[in-house]
Amino acid sequence: MTDLLPEFGEDMLHDEHEMLDPLGDAEEGAVKNRAKVGSARPSSLLYTYGPGAIMDLPNFSVMPAGLDDWETIWKRRDHVPSIVEPRLLKVVRVLRGNQIDALRPFPWQPKRMGMSSEGSDLGIPGRVFPQWFRCTACDYLGPLPRFDYTNTHPFRPDLAQFAHKNCPGRGGNVKRKSGSPAVPAQHLLTCTNGHLDEFPYSLWVHRGKKCPKAELPDLKMKDANVGKSVGSVIVCASCGQTRGMAEAQGSIGRDKLPQKCRGRHPHLNAFDSGCDARPALIMMGASNLWFASTQSIIVMPRTDAEEKEALGDQLRVAIGVERVAKYADDLETLRDVADGKLDLSEVDDATLAGAVADALAPADSEEERQEKLAAWDPVDLLVPEWRYLQKPSLFPQQQNSSGLMVTEMPRNPDLHERISRVVAVNKMKKINAVLGFTRLDEMDRVNDLVGRLVKLTRNGKPTWVPATEDRGEGIFLQLDLDTVATWEQSILSTSLWDAHRSAHRRNFERRFSETAKNVDPDLRLPAPRYWLLHTFAHSLIREMAMSSGYGAASLTERIYGWASTPQREAAAGLLICTTASDSEGTLGGLVALSDPSKMHDLVVRALRRAARCSSDPVCATRTPSDPEDFLHGAACHCCSFASETSCEKANRFLDRRFLLNLPTATDETVPGFFGSTDAF
Known part of the structure; x- marks a missing residue:
């Protein structure tokens, strides 16, 4: 677990270049409240609660700070660890700039053993946000300094809370000296440029003007779920004016909000100047408040050139480019x-000299990086993995540092003929890197892509990004490529595919970002083979969860599905895997299912189960038609949907009719890739 260490002060206004140090007072021995307020797994910090997200704790919420503030934590160590993976680092540099020199793990705080205090100075720095609170007893609404903070129990960070001292209660006669619990006010403002700000409650209730009775009026937030008013009502205790928050919702309500964004980044404690986007109302727990942008790879055996490049990266990070250059001609001193x-004890001089040359090699120019960025495709990360899996002759050569161990399994003669290969991934290592995040829209909903990512540092140019290193196991299944290509051509001419393509266009036009007006929706629509592999993967995940000993939410998919292009050969395969970032790996229950007899039975059960749904015939015949814009066909929670931790496309692009022959609402026959379940 990684601990969360929030920072807050009397005024909450720090100098723009001041580093966040939640543990600073603890070192001086003058702290009264403890720094730790919670913990989170690295995987959740990667995909759910990274820098700029809001993590809801039992009594208040915190926002993990930007990477500038992590430096204060890392400086407590003589050596900052890094995750070495040249292939992923190269992609991160293309996407985020050549100044990136490392992938760093999260500041890991190991579980304490006995009286040990090891790791107590590590954790993720964060800021309390939102910083407007509402008293649960008297409805008082005010900024953070008007509330008292307590967090004194050494083993109960969940008891940390803000309280309204001397709260009079709703009756106003009895003051509670111990204070009443306060909770964060839920309303926030955001924009398409990723800024996030507090809701201007005082300006809202006074309709953009100042209170006529007081310079800093007291406000109350009252629930009004009766009559015509829905939601909360803001009341000025000084002048008596009231206004419901329901007025701020929707497109009409947006016209009543401030028309100019202040450009605030709470995770950086900074403001951008000149934001031209219009703010929109968003609730603290909204699902579109924070979308992670990540890239991941499976670590493959490295070539000699890649090993040299990896060692060069390690030299840059460990001792710095300046000292590498200083001792480039004196390798003994460099050691x-x-x-x-x-x-470097096992590195010979020739290899070390090559790594030094690689470390000192000039980076690509900005023009070259932009050219690579324009030509980059996320599929490029999958291609080396696919190519390695096509070379069984390399599998026995497992003497490498990649942590990958794969075995070509005998194919059961009774296994469906359209499944050409089964490969057991006995051991694997997966590296995941955080590129940044967006608000309101995911990356596939914006046209400027990387330019839409919110800054992770105050200057917008981080020199490293957070990453996790997961270990686990999996099973790779490959479909017959020629059969897939023939089947795909038959699908492209069906009315079902026309319906999916039209629905995707409608979905994109209605839900695209305000910044994505020049995107061709058809370029974002996966080909039929992807729908086939994706639906098959979900069916296998459901069935494997019943036999592997792992929950369905812990199994993930990795789809290799693309047609042939001049840059890469065609692919049609899927990897179902399970990984863990906080242990030495997994227990082998999944890879055991690659046994020929077990795999045959599992595939049969998965396809037979996919042929039936408790929502049939509604589910089996579901086809989007105007004005519908959902991105799935014969698939639902009863038969095909998986948890969001398992699916790489958020349960989009699924249709059981691509998998099997199912009845349709029309006379058209849609050929399922595996045919009818009567055949097996």
Whole structure:
């Protein structure tokens, strides 16, 4: 678990360049409240609660800070660890700039053993946000300094809370000296440029003007779920004016909000100047408040050139480019300088000299990086994995540092003929890197892509990004490529595919970002083979969860499905895997299912189960038609949908009719890739 260490002060206004140090007072021995307020797994910090997201704790919420503030935590260590993976680092540099020199793990706080205090100075720095609170007893609404904070129990960070001291209650006669619990006010403002700000409650209730009775009026937030008013009502205790929050909702309500964004980044404690986007109302727990942008790879055996590049990256991070250049011609001194930071005992001089040259090689120019960025495709990360899996002759050569161990399994003669290969992934290592995040729209909903990512540092140019290293196991299944290509051509001419393509266009036009007006929706629509592999993967995940010992939410998919292009050969395969970032790996229950007899029975059960749904015939014949814009066909929660931790496309692009022959609402026959379940 990684601990959360929030920062808050009397005024909450820090200098723009001041580093956040939640543990600073603890070092001086003058702290009264403890820094730790909660913990989270690295995977949740990667995909759900990373920098800029809002993490809801039992009594208030915090926002993990930007990467500038993580430096204060890392400086408590003589050596900052890094995750070495040249292939992923190269992609991160293309997407986020050549100044990126490392992938770093989260500041890990190991579980304490006995009286040990090891790791107590590590954790994720964060800021309390939102910083407007509402008293649960008297409805008082005010900023953070008007409430008292308590967090004194050493083993109960969940008891940390803000309280309204001397709260009079709703009757107004009895003051509670101990204070009444306060909770965050839920309303916020955001924009398409990723800024996030507090809702201007005082300006709202006074309709853009100042209170005529007081310079800083007291406000109350009252629930009004009766009559015509829905939601909360803001009341000025000084002048008596009231206004419901329901007026701020929707497109009409947006016209009543401030027309100019202040450009606030709470995770950076900074403001951008000149934001031209219009603010919109958003609730604290809204699902579109924070979308992570990540890239991940499965670590493959490295070539000699990649090993040299990896060592060059390690030299840059461990001792710095300046010292590498200083001792480039004196390798013995270089080894002494790196001692304790990097183990070079088994590296010969020739390899070290090559790594030094690689570390000192000039980075691509900005023009070259932009050219690579324009040509980059996310599929490029999958291509090396697919190509390695096509070379069984390399599998026995497992003597490498990649952590990958795969075995070509005998194919059961009774296994469906359209499944050409089964590969057991006995051990694997997966590296996941955080590129940034967006608000309001996911990355596939914007046209400027990387330019839409919210800054992770105050200057917008981080020199490293957070990453996790997961270990686990999996099973790879490959479909017959020629059969897939023939089947795909038959699907492209069906009315079902026309309906899916039209629905995707409607969905994109209605839900696209305000910044994505020049995107061709058809370029974002996966090909039929992807729908086939995706639906098959979900069916297998459901069935594997019943036999592997792992919950369905812990199994994830990795789809290799693309047609042939001049840059890459065609692919049609899927990997079902399970990984863990906080242990040495998994227990082998999943890879055991690759046994030929078990795999045959599992595939048969999965396809037979996919042929039936408790929502049939409604589910089996579901086809989007104008004005419908859903991105699935014969698929629903009863038969095909998986948890969001398992699916790489958020349960979009699924249709059981691509998998099997199912009845349709028309006379048209849609050929399922595996045919009828009567055949197996």
